[in-house]
Amino acid sequence: MSGRLAVELAGLRLKNPLLAASGTFGYGVEYERLMDLSTLGGIVSKGLYLEPRDGCDVPRIVETPSGLLNAIGLQGVGVRAYVRDVLPRLERHDTAVVVNVCGDTVEEYAEVTRILEDAPRVDAIEINISCPNVKKGGMAFGGDPKMTHEVVAAVRRVTRRPVVPKLSPNVADIALFARVCEEAGASAVSCVNTLLGMVVDVEQRRPRLAFGTGGLSGPAIRPIAVRMAWQAARAVSVPVIGIGGIMCAEDALEFLIVGCRAVQVGTANFVDPGVYERINAGLLSYLDRHGLAGIGDVVGTLAYPGETK
Numbered sequence: 687m688s689g690r691l692a693v694e695l696a697g698l699r700l701k702n703p704l705l706a707a708s709g710t711f712g713y714g715v716e717y718e719r720l721m722d723l724s725t726l727g728g729i730v731s732k733g734l735y736l737e738p739r740d741g742c743d744v745p746r747i748v749e750t751p752s753g754l755l756n757a758i759g760l761q762g763v764g765v766r767a768y769v770r771d772v773l774p775r776l777e778r779h780d781t782a783v784v785v786n787v788c789g790d791t792v793e794e795y796a797e798v799t800r801i802l803e804d805a806p807r808v809d810a811i812e813i814n815i816s817c818p819n820v821k822k823g824g825m826a827f828g829g830d831p832k833m834t835h836e837v838v839a840a841v842r843r844v845t846r847r848p849v850v851p852k853l854s855p856n857v858a859d860i861a862l863f864a865r866v867c868e869e870a871g872a873s874a875v876s877c878v879n880t881l882l883g884m885v886v887d888v889e890q891r892r893p894r895l896a897f898g899t900g901g902l903s904g905p906a907i908r909p910i911a912v913r914m915a916w917q918a919a920r921a922v923s924v925p926v927i928g929i930g931g932i933m934c935a936e937d938a939l940e941f942l943i944v945g946c947r948a949v950q951v952g953t954a955n956f957v958d959p960g961v962y963e964r965i966n967a968g969l970l971s972y973l974d975r976h977g978l979a980g981i982g983d984v985v986g987t988l989a990y991p992g993e994t995k
């Protein structure tokens with residue numbers, strides 16, 4: 687892979703700006719036989735609590751126009767099993783490992799992070815304060831500036847690694863939440879998680895998901911996600927990682943141009959595991975076409991009415 691795609695992110699050097707988004711790529715090892723994990727800039731793990739969790743009842747996923755509505759409910763093996771069984775298997779892959787940390791309480795977020803602090807293979811902590819599919823924690827933290835500050839500060843206190851809160855799009859003022867995260871010590875912010883949605887089975891007159899509501903992802907949310915990433919990038923000086931509906935190089939470029947230093951690819955993983963190779967090739971060809979040396983030359987170059995750049 688060409689060094690032209692390398693990016694620097696909160697002290698980490700990623701070989702390219704593409705990370706697999708949390709919850710759409712398992713713990714990474716599930717994809718070992720489908721692709722070379724070393725072609726990824728990084729892998730963000732499925733969300734992890736202290737203990738294993740079963741998640742929501744089925745059905746948990748329903749297709750929508752250009753999107754996916756899910757209420758998985760953060761099913762997972764728990765942080766100790768992840769450290770014991772998964773991290774050693776990721777050792778041989780040359781890619782950044784970011785762990786998505788969850789909690790029902792501020793203390794749980796801190797405890798999960800503390801356990802990861804002793805594990806060698808972890809490069810950064812992503813704090814999931816934005817999952818819409820759980821009754822406690824999740825979006826309840828990410829929708830309240832005071833709680834957001836508290837969780838981010840608590841995690842910051844127990845780790846030396848980069849701390850990356852993942853913002854919820856289910857708020858009126860995303861810039862405010864990005865600033866709160868920066869003030870609480872975030873090294874970067876991920877922007878955004880899924881949008882709260884609902885699909886109704888009109889014959890049964892009940893929600894199609896067992897949980898009732900779910901999180902909407904995929905191309906359907908991309909224009910909203912790009913707008914929010916743009917607002918967040920203008921509000922803070924720490925890097926922003928853009929997420930939402932990226933299917934091809936042009937989609938990734940939208941996020942980079944509005945100011946994101948890197949991007950995550952989620953729902954596209956369910957459609958095409960070859961998406962990373964395809965996007966990286968498209969980014970290189972864009973650099974060639976525009977006579978640019980590296981992908982960093984694209985970041986934050988949006989020409990906006992009334993501004994010079």
Ligand SMILES: Cc1cc2nc3c(=O)[nH]c(=O)nc-3n(C[C@H](O)[C@H](O)[C@H](O)COP(=O)(O)O)c2cc1C
Pocket residue numbers: 707708709710731732733754756758760786814817852878879880902903904905907929930931932950951952953954
């Ligand atoms: C099935 C599914 C599971 C997800 N699980 C998590 C999770 O565990 N933690 C998290 O922070 N985000 C989770 N997300 C949100 C994604 O990481 C991403 O933010 C969102 O899907 C938007 O990106 P996309 O449109 O590229 O999918 C999940 C999304 C989907 C579709």
